[in-house]
Amino acid sequence: MLNKKEISDRVLIQEHFANEHLPSQMSAEVIADYKARIKQLLKEKDACLVAHYYTDDVMQELADETGGCVSDSLEMARFGANHPASTLIVAGVRFMGETAKILSPEKRILMPTLEATCSLDIGCPVEEFSAFCDAHPDHEVVVYANTSAAVKARADWVVTSSIALKVAEHLADEGKKIIWAPDKHLGSYVQRESGVEMLMWDGMCIVHDEFRAKGVHDMRKVYPDAALLVHPESPASMVELADAVGSTSQLIKAAQELPNKQFIVATDRGIFYKMRQAAPGKEFIAAPTGGSGATCRSCAHCPWMAMNGLENLLHVLETGDQEVHVDAALIEDARKPLQRMLDFNAQQ
Numbered sequence: 315m316l317n318k319k320e321i322s323d324r325v326l327i328q329e330h331f332a333n334e335h336l337p338s339q340m341s342a343e344v345i346a347d348y349k350a351r352i353k354q355l356l357k358e359k360d361a362c363l364v365a366h367y368y369t370d371d372v373m374q375e376l377a378d379e380t381g382g383c384v385s386d387s388l389e390m391a392r393f394g395a396n397h398p399a400s401t402l403i404v405a406g407v408r409f410m411g412e413t414a415k416i417l418s419p420e421k422r423i424l425m426p427t428l429e430a431t432c433s434l435d436i437g438c439p440v441e442e443f444s445a446f447c448d449a450h451p452d453h454e455v456v457v458y459a460n461t462s463a464a465v466k467a468r469a470d471w472v473v474t475s476s477i478a479l480k481v482a483e484h485l486a487d488e489g490k491k492i493i494w495a496p497d498k499h500l501g502s503y504v505q506r507e508s509g510v511e512m513l514m515w516d517g518m519c520i521v522h523d524e525f526r527a528k529g530v531h532d533m534r535k536v537y538p539d540a541a542l543l544v545h546p547e548s549p550a551s552m553v554e555l556a557d558a559v560g561s562t563s564q565l566i567k568a569a570q571e572l573p574n575k576q577f578i579v580a581t582d583r584g585i586f587y588k589m590r591q592a593a594p595g596k597e598f599i600a601a602p603t604g605g606s607g608a609t610c611r612s613c614a615h616c617p618w619m620a621m622n623g624l625e626n627l628l629h630v631l632e633t634g635d636q637e638v639h640v641d642a643a644l645i646e647d648a649r650k651p652l653q654r655m656l657d658f659n660a661q662q
């Protein structure tokens with residue numbers, strides 16, 4: 315049974331989908347032509363392409379083939395900040411473009427489309443979140459990277475899924491209580507593992523929220539030797555069954571290191587591109603989702619990540635359209651909790 319907030323988030327998300335523009339299907343010749351033109355323009359415009367693991371294979375190929383990077387959101391921003399290019403093209407979703415701008419304010423940040431957002435970002439509007447924080451001033455505010463620049467600016471810490479647990483353990487050791495936002499599944503996982511006292515925002519990722527333990531039980535009858543890899547944005551019932559739980563980078567490592575030849579993977583299937591590179595010869599199968607009636611129309615693929623295509627990528631390179639702008643004062647405030655995480659990570 316959905317609560318009121320979940321229903322209103324889902325209405326917002328469905329309205330968004332009604333206006334979405336997905337890339338069109340192309341023949342191999344047309345794809346090759348687009349790729350050649352994009353590669354040429356990346357050079358001419360002194361631009362570097364950074365792509366998230368969840369984008370379509372062709373985006374990841376282009377980033378790999380042009381000296382860019384394919385990674386998680388934090389590494390994308392870090393790579394972009396250290397790259398000499400004056401323009402970064404961020405193939406991912408809006409908060410990733412904003413994070414790149416926060417860490418590289420002097421650079422021009424373009425995205426194939428600024429319409430690509432995230433259900434976690436949509437479900438955590440800054441006014442409501444600030445009021446929630448104001449009502450609990452004795453709590454340290456920890457927000458996930460999947461939030462707007464304005465929500466980051468309200469936080470004490472920004473964390474990614476790869477470092478969330480370590481930060482929570484550190485805060486628990488210091489006797490701190492925390493406000494966690496926005497992903498309730500990742501928050502519950504971090505709370506269970508770290509024991510930190512936590513007040514939780516009620517948000518979710520529409521892709522991971524749809525993975526179902528029951529489906530995994532059925533699937534294991536077909537693939538009895540497969541290991542289950544689970545991103546902690548998935549429900550607790552999935553995490554309980556997992557052979558490995560972790561961030562995107564940690565799951566790729568697990569695919570490489572576990573001896574199994576088959577893997578049922580509970581995260582966006584865009585990650586298969588890098589898993590196949592990291593563990594050639596192994597087989598990756600998308601974990602089962604809730605199916606009909608769900609807002610996730612994507613079967614383990616984020617509909618916003620899927621909006622990054624060759625046509626809109628070429629268009630922004632030609633026109634400079636779809637530039638990410640973040641207010642200078644907001645950059646300053648949002649950078650502090652991000653920098654805190656980077657410094658904490660460097661000490662680990």
Ligand code: SF4
Pocket residue numbers: 368407431432433434460519520521522582616617618619
């Ligand atoms: S996969 Fe989920 S968390 Fe990632 S961008 Fe899509 S909706 Fe957001």
